[in-house]
Amino acid sequence: MSPALIAxxxxxxxxLPGLLIRSGRTVxxxxxxxxxxxxxxxxxxxxxxxxxxxxxxxRFDWLPLLQLNASFRIDGLSLLFGIxxxxxxxxxxxxxxxxLSRHDSIGKFYTYLMLFQGAMVGIVLSDNIxxxxxxxxxxxxxxxxxxxxxxxxxxxRQGARxxxxxxxxxxxxxxxxxxxxxxxxxxxxxSEILNAKDAIQASPYYTPALILILIGAFTKxxxxxxxxxxxxxxxxxTPVSAYLxxxxxxxxxxxxxxxxxxxxxxxxQWFWIxxxxxxxxxxxxxxxxxxxxxxxxxLAFSTVSHLxxxxxxxxFxxxxxxxxxxxxxxxxATFKAALFMTAGIIDHGTHTRSIARxxxxxxxxxxTFVIGTVAALSMAGIPPLNGFLSKEMMLYEASHxxxxxxxxxxxxxxxxxxxxxxxLRFIFHVFLGPQRDDYPHKPHDPGFGLWFSPGLLVALVVxxxxxxxxxxxxxxxxxxxxxxxxxxxxxxxxWHGVNAALIMSxxxxxxxxxxxxxxxxxxxxxxxxxxPEAKAxxxxxxxxxxxxSRGISDNLTNGAMPRALAAFTLATLxxxxxxxxxxSAGPVxxxxxxxxxxxxxxxxxxxxxxxxxxxxxxxxxxxxxxxGVVGLVTSVFFAxxxxxxxxxxxxxxxVVTVILLLLALNFLPKRTATETSSVHRGWDAFIATLAGIxxxxxxxxxxxxxxxxxxxxxxxxENSHNLGGGDNVVNVILVDFRGYDTFGEIxxxxxxxxxxxxxxxxxLQGKSAKRLINWVHDQRRAGDRHPVMLVIATRVILPISLxxxxxxxxxxxxxxxxxxxxxxxxxxxxxxxxxxxxxAWAQERQTLPYxxxxxxxxxxxxxxxxxxxxxxxxxxxxxxxxxKLPFLEKFELATAMGFDLGVFxxxxxxxxxxxxxxxxxxxxxxxxxxxxxxxxxxSDEPKEGAH
Numbered sequence: 001m002s003p004a005l006i007a008x009x010x011x012x013x014x015x016l017p018g019l020l021i022r023s024g025r026t027v028x029x030x031x032x033x034x035x036x037x038x039x040x041x042x043x044x045x046x047x048x049x050x051x052x053x054x055x056x057x058x059r060f061d062w063l064p065l066l067q068l069n070a071s072f073r074i075d076g077l078s079l080l081f082g083i084x085x086x087x088x089x090x091x092x093x094x095x096x097x098x099x100l101s102r103h104d105s106i107g108k109f110y111t112y113l114m115l116f117q118g119a120m121v122g123i124v125l126s127d128n129i130x131x132x133x134x135x136x137x138x139x140x141x142x143x144x145x146x147x148x149x150x151x152x153x154x155x156x157r158q159g160a161r162x163x164x165x166x167x168x169x170x171x172x173x174x175x176x177x178x179x180x181x182x183x184x185x186x187x188x189x190x191s192e193i194l195n196a197k198d199a200i201q202a203s204p205y206y207t208p209a210l211i212l213i214l215i216g217a218f219t220k221x222x223x224x225x226x227x228x229x230x231x232x233x234x235x236x237x238t239p240v241s242a243y244l245x246x247x248x249x250x251x252x253x254x255x256x257x258x259x260x261x262x263x264x265x266x267x268x269q270w271f272w273i274x275x276x277x278x279x280x281x282x283x284x285x286x287x288x289x290x291x292x293x294x295x296x297x298x299l300a301f302s303t304v305s306h307l308x309x310x311x312x313x314x315x316f317x318x319x320x321x322x323x324x325x326x327x328x329x330x331x332x333a334t335f336k337a338a339l340f341m342t343a344g345i346i347d348h349g350t351h352t353r354s355i356a357r358x359x360x361x362x363x364x365x366x367x368t369f370v371i372g373t374v375a376a377l378s379m380a381g382i383p384p385l386n387g388f389l390s391k392e393m394m395l396y397e398a399s400h401x402x403x404x405x406x407x408x409x410x411x412x413x414x415x416x417x418x419x420x421x422x423x424l425r426f427i428f429h430v431f432l433g434p435q436r437d438d439y440p441h442k443p444h445d446p447g448f449g450l451w452f453s454p455g456l457l458v459a460l461v462v463x464x465x466x467x468x469x470x471x472x473x474x475x476x477x478x479x480x481x482x483x484x485x486x487x488x489x490x491x492x493x494x495w496h497g498v499n500a501a502l503i504m505s506x507x508x509x510x511x512x513x514x515x516x517x518x519x520x521x522x523x524x525x526x527x528x529x530x531x532p533e534a535k536a537x538x539x540x541x542x543x544x545x546x547x548x549s550r551g552i553s554d555n556l557t558n559g560a561m562p563r564a565l566a567a568f569t570l571a572t573l574x575x576x577x578x579x580x581x582x583x584s585a586g587p588v589x590x591x592x593x594x595x596x597x598x599x600x601x602x603x604x605x606x607x608x609x610x611x612x613x614x615x616x617x618x619x620x621x622x623x624x625x626x627x628g629v630v631g632l633v634t635s636v637f638f639a640x641x642x643x644x645x646x647x648x649x650x651x652x653x654x655v656v657t658v659i660l661l662l663l664a665l666n667f668l669p670k671r672t673a674t675e676t677s678s679v680h681r682g683w684d685a686f687i688a689t690l691a692g693i694x695x696x697x698x699x700x701x702x703x704x705x706x707x708x709x710x711x712x713x714x715x716x717x718e719n720s721h722n723l724g725g726g727d728n729v730v731n732v733i734l735v736d737f738r739g740y741d742t743f744g745e746i747x748x749x750x751x752x753x754x755x756x757x758x759x760x761x762x763x764l765q766g767k768s769a770k771r772l773i774n775w776v777h778d779q780r781r782a783g784d785r786h787p788v789m790l791v792i793a794t795r796v797i798l799p800i801s802l803x804x805x806x807x808x809x810x811x812x813x814x815x816x817x818x819x820x821x822x823x824x825x826x827x828x829x830x831x832x833x834x835x836x837x838x839x840a841w842a843q844e845r846q847t848l849p850y851x852x853x854x855x856x857x858x859x860x861x862x863x864x865x866x867x868x869x870x871x872x873x874x875x876x877x878x879x880x881x882x883x884k885l886p887f888l889e890k891f892e893l894a895t896a897m898g899f900d901l902g903v904f905x906x907x908x909x910x911x912x913x914x915x916x917x918x919x920x921x922x923x924x925x926x927x928x929x930x931x932x933x934x935x936x937x938x939s940d941e942p943k944e945g946a947h
Contacts (some may be wrong), residue, residue, distance in 0.1 A: 011933075013036065017110035076483075081247075092242060113243070147233045149237055169219065216253070217508050222380050231304070246336040274312075281304060282307075284413045286418035309412075317486045320393075357438075361443055369431045392501045469492055556812070588703050612626055613627060634650055717729055722879070734818065739876040743899075746903055819900035829907050857901075878896045
């Protein structure tokens, strides 16, 4: 199976729960589980090739000139993380089906989970660092949704916000570091970067790039001082916690460090930054975990500690340490996922996670006791379980550092001692001891659906511990080979003789047991000791940043639009003046054109209209009409200077804009407020004059000079037909040469329309709803609102506008027109129906789902671009050919028409959604729908309630 398809399957799975939720919770879970299983099987099919040292790749050109391509690869490291993400993900899907209550929206949960799973798979399979960054940020967004899934819990919302803030900040730093790394290597493909070790480490930008990339990795993997967000993410449902803490979110940073290990490791900077950070995190997390009363909090800080352990091993920079790190990644994923699911079972069975309220559950929950005990013993590093093997390998590597680094051995042993203590506490204080008679709920073992997933993981814990080379040795070898870019061989065994690592293990186990026996006095000292809380520090910093930014904003704008516009205009003028006086504009090379009567008349009309607009700006409707006059005259200028496409677009936009603004002005006073003083008016006039002089000077300077570089206009004119299949250069630029810009613009247009819908929707709720829905025009007669002539005219105009829209759309690739203008033409015809007959009449007859229309437009445009991939061409590459149909002449057909269709649908949907939203809040109270073609009331009596 193609690596690209494996990366795509989870996103396909994210669409299924919403579509199938009415079929039942089990069907939704089965659909997600099936998708995950198919992706996992597709990944496993690559095992034989990976073990032979091969790398599976897939590449789709996206933006070749910017080196942003959809490139995917599967090597040993991708295989390891992919198996963990998809394998444990499959168990989490099963566990969540039985864990979540009937009141939880399981469709939404599975959608978020599959979206997160897809982002993680995308990270580990990406072969392009720019694509990796896209998936990296998607994990932050999707994890935000998962952590805050229970929106009714304040701690859930706070934990989600904290995770998004910290990991998002680290992501921004990592973007900068990755861009620097790509510039040094001369490529953004990971395969190329991994072969540029000498150039990267010799570059003076190596250290800045390293620090920025590590900030991103440390924030994602909860390394000190960014460790605090992870324990607060435990507010998420237990299936989310088990997934995030074991195989996904926190492992993304480890994956990044392992992926970049061949080119970044081996220097003093790498060793001291990475290994020291890992050591501090390991020690700090283990120490705090020992004193936590909440089961999930204990496990969360233990995760922090184990992530520090793996980070420290990667920081050592040796092949043996890399082997130990990859092996512990496997072991930690198995026992930690099992432990979190065990904590969820205990919470489910007793209705509490407080260790102080638990104890004596061994006989009451025997299945849970076995699963939790085995997993906790593995976390403690007790033989013969898998956790013992990798932890002893860690101690072995720490004991073989140079004398100058022997502090690592001592502190690593201390962290291992703490790990034994909190793991034994999990067993003794939860399962052992006398039974209580004050449990919040009578404890009981769950059904098979809940204990199956952790039980299977615990079985792996035992099997890997007993048969490490058979069960995991091949995977460790393959992943370590990808990390080290060598051919390491892992020899994993329970017994290596008496050595320093074994002695350190014995000290850790004995010391941990002793520390647990003295837990109460230490707990009392911990509770009474003053200590800084990371969450309090984070909240304080966030508040300071918010207050500082709000102070700057208030001083700059004061919430008033004139001040904001003045600040923006002055800043722009200042930047332009600095560029002008510090740069060189070059000599004047173009002569002035003679002044002709038509442009002069148009210029005078614009001057008069703008002057009148300034003078009458308090009368809103008149000012809007004058703005429309300026726009129409501008369109005449476009037509005069041989730009018919721009003229058509300008005219259409003006008509639509004036109609929508007139509707919006319905809710505002007819006149604006009078300015406070003549000083403000003078200041505004001064800024406006400066802006006019600045813009005029800029236009004059540009139009009188040739470009310093060759213009691309010649290229567009020469290749419009050959490459784009069209003679209308403007349209070919929009849908082909600059198709990315257009795709982004229609997306923004759709978002803007949805924002209008959301804002107006809030006006129909609460107190404003009563005021707006009961608002009535100051008119006595319905006939004034729906004149007969206007009604009849618009009925005739509608089919004409539809035909004109189709005609403009079809001719747009070779003649003036296109999807944007056609969409506006059709929208104008529909707008007229609202104006002529009112909202109620038009809405009953126009039942198009405008939201779906916008979505269909964006999808159609995107699908047209993706279609180029099937021919091995970059995204949005057009193709064209000639078609001969019966009774018709041979005509040209271009794939760009599909893109233009997307533009058309998006424009119609956006305009109509905006109109529908504004019209809906203006409808009269108690207005009834008339079944007649016209809604006319010829009576002279005022309607009841009118004023």
